[in-house]
Amino acid sequence: MTDLIHPGLIFILGALPIPLLSGSIRKAYLLLIPALAILAVLAMQPGSYGEMQFIGQEVLIAKVDKLSIVFATVFTIMALIGTVYALHLPHADQHVAAFVYVGSALGVVFAGDYLTLYLFWEGMAFASAYLVFAQGGRQAVAAGFRYLMVHITGGVALLGGIILHGLATGSLLFGPIEGGMGVGAYLILAGFLLNAAVPPLNAWLTDAYPEATVTGAVFMSAFTTKTAVYVLARAFPGTELLVWLGTAMALYGVIYAVLENDCRRLLAYHIVSQVGYMVAGVGIGTEMAVNGATGHAFAHILYKALLFMGAGAVIYVTGRRKLTELGGLYKTMPMTVALYMVGAFAISAFPFFSGFVTKSMVVAAAGQDHRALVVLALTMASSGTFLHTGLKLPYYMFFGTDQKLEAREPPGNMLVAMGMAAVLCIAIGVFPQMLYALLPYPVDFEPYTGVHVTESLGVLMFTALGFVLFLKALDPENTISLDTDWFYRKGARVFMWIAEKPLARYEKAVSDVSETAALPFLHGAARAGLRIDLTGVDAIVNGVARSILRGGGALRRLQTGVVTHYVLAMIVGVIAAVAVFAVAWR
Template sequence: MTETFGPLSPAVILIVAGLLLPLLKGGLRNGLFLAAPVAALALVWALPLGPGIAIDWLGMQLVPLAPDRMARIFGTAFGIAAVTGALYGISQSSGLEKATALIYAGAAQGIAFAGDLVTLFVFWEILAIGSTLVIWSNGNARAGLRYALIHVLGGVLLLAGISAEIAGAGGVAMHPMRADSIGRWLMLSGILLNAGAFPLSAWVADAYPKASWSGAVFLSAFTTKAAVLVLIRLFPGEPALLWIGLAMAVYGLIYALLENDIRKLLSYSIVGQVGFMVVAVGVGTPLALAAAALHALAHILYKSLLMMAAGSILRATGETRLSALGGLARSMPFTAVAMLIGGLSLAALPLTAGFVSKSAILAALAEDQARFYWFALSAVSAGSFLYIGLKLPWFALFGAPRATVALEPATSMKAAMGLLCVLILGPGCFPGWLMELAPEIAGVPILTIDHILFQILMLIAASCIFVGAWPLLQPKAGFTLDVDWLWRELPRLVVPRWRSNLDKLRLSLSAVGEGLSQGWSAFREETLRRLTLAGNWPTGQIAFWATALLAIYVLIAAL
């Protein structure tokens, strides 16, 4: 059946549709915007599992379409994100955002199905360009530029690592490896940068909230999860990923707890949840890798839903700061329910998809006897409920209204949110659906009495702390300093202090330059005068200059 589809990939459908979109108008444009993701998702499932077709290019065996089970899980997640994102954003007026969002989604599918390092790198770069344009399409040039620069760095690291791998191993095949050489560390660093790994995590919360109400939905789904897939393919069982993932989980928790802006809070939370996946990849057993993939799928579902709810609030009130919101449960009941379901799924409430995937990750840690990481991630999971299940809904949805709701969410937006609610609750109530996607988790106890009770006790315990520590958790206007202070604020502090010194240096340099210029003019005039009289040079002087030139030439040649 692969022959039937030939090289047709879900990526190609989306990227071609994205390129065609600006040529269309009105209903045709919206039709293509919605139809392309649906067709791509259908193709993810129509493609038979297999090694894919190898193409010989410049002596390299490229496999641009390798549909294995992992590709199908991530392809499904990316496909659902693209379909619901397009449905949600169909009323978005920016044609540029729609076109670039499709290209961005296509690049994510390209990474999911890439069977070699060269194809991976090509789609990696398209992903970076597409996502940058989604941010830029909302008019925030500076944030887009910062995002682009950090991803240029990631791309360069990955390219250097891939080049070293090809030079060393002599092939472009994607295979599991350890970070045991400089080249592989470069590759791992490039991938981790895209995953939002600590300490370079700040770009996620810097860039994503700068997108439009609909653009942030696409951004929350693809880049970090595509990086998780590449980690699964290239670095399963890499020990460094255990502590890197844990650092991400703790960072995401602390920064989300402190955050006042809903979309920044959700962005920090992305880093935290990707941290869970990275730890699972670090464990590296078949169960752990399947759990990481399922958590990526569940996370894409509930984070898209949360970003949609946040986008609806932004579109309706022009506001996303918790300190300026409240009482939205009455004025926006549909959005409120969506936010609650998304938040409870992130907090792994039983009967949600997040409960299934997080249980699988903890079961994988238990199976591997990774005691420290099991206890640490369980504690982080309890803490996550504080910001997503309690702080966010409490201050945004309940209490006194502080913002005027000017716009109700459009029907298409409600349809997208409703669809995601079903997709979160369905696998939560019937985990067997997810077990068909990843049979490795079949032995994990999920809907057992002791496991359900365990999770409910954790969540109620966290609720007690929330009520008790209420004054400490009040949202406050402001921002939390991050590592990006080094390149965003530090130069502004240092440059004025050094400006006077720089001015003095500039004056000294200009004086030296003036002296040199005068000296050069005199030398030139003297040389010209003497050259015109070259015939009268003494033989000894000619021999001296010829020897000097020869010596310089020999010296350069020797170097």
């Protein structure tokens, strides 16, 4: 750490004093940290920082190059926007969790080796899970547990892959996987694909995000999947499998979005769909495709956050989240409608909005690579994107049947945050050169050609025609959709049944045997042991036991049984570990 201020550490260490501050001092402090992080990213110079040896392995805390800088730039900007959106929150714990989450995401983005990457990867999982738990209520806590379980499983796969890969290649440095794909490489890929929410490993996202707090979901929509896109772009560019997974994913998301009734779950399915473009871009692997994937991740973070903020504002004001229960809000929330629509135009790739200059780069790269099927599928997914986020969701949320809900505009800070994201969505669309200059490779792509504009508008506006004609078929229904989480949600029940019925019976049979046959023998042995024990060992043991008992009593008082306390304790642990790490490392 010679001349690098790690923006991730700014967030993680910066999270520590938050509970000690209050009122407007805390608000100013909350804004200061992301602002400092943005400056730290702007001041970064490409290079390697924090090289050292750890358990005989080469560790590289930060490797800075163009690819990591793009992601860090948008992550820190997003952190600022998300913090503004959450500024009214009185709960220090949620701010801490959000900052640790952002810091961990930045830690992954700069990780130069797999151990550092893994450490921050897990930090991200725990901190983001807290944002789901913080919502409270049975549904959210259950979803949070499922989220955590899935991510821990993915983390184990990743760690296994890292170890196998490290043994095979003799290095833990994080970079493109070279040579053949071994078991280790596939496990690493599986861990990454899980965080990118690639079907069938996507259900954690659409299960948990809609259950998170209004402000927490905004953070979540930005970081986990996009760090996964980053690590895929770093380690697996040009992997053919990713092209097809990404393309399938783009369509998978829009198909489910048709069925969805929960406004934020619909948006979550569109994360799956949009990340599909990025995964496909990484899979194509040409310079233009990786540029497209990176640029699209940049634009996506901003417009998706804007959409989540809009839906969050509706939930915040009305307390309702189902499209069947919403409608007619445009009268009371015109600003929210307008800002949401900017996000909707951006995700749908309307000219002069950010999606237009980034999504088309991925599609054009697929075209240049002679992948006609991918081009057609991704164009179809674009149609679906506009159909849902641009037409269906706003229609049923803001217009449609007036449900006579009492509503008003959300607090000023929420509108300001949405405004910031909206300005960036338009700025990127109007001045794409700003974004193109940040991308990892030189850009040779002109989005604003006559044919591209008319074709995009053709696809989008005739999608709108389909929407108008078949509006009745799209009416939201009071249902939930089965996704791959069915396997572990129902599977867990089978597991519990086995644990309760056959296993319990088996255990009883075993204990019957032991009582009749083994017990008399054990009794004799125990008596002999007792004699030895009473005379010699007891004195020592008693002393130890008393102290343990005392410690146990203290521990018992800590065991509150409240999940959020445990997660908070884990987060504090992570922070402490990082703090020790940072100090020792200097």
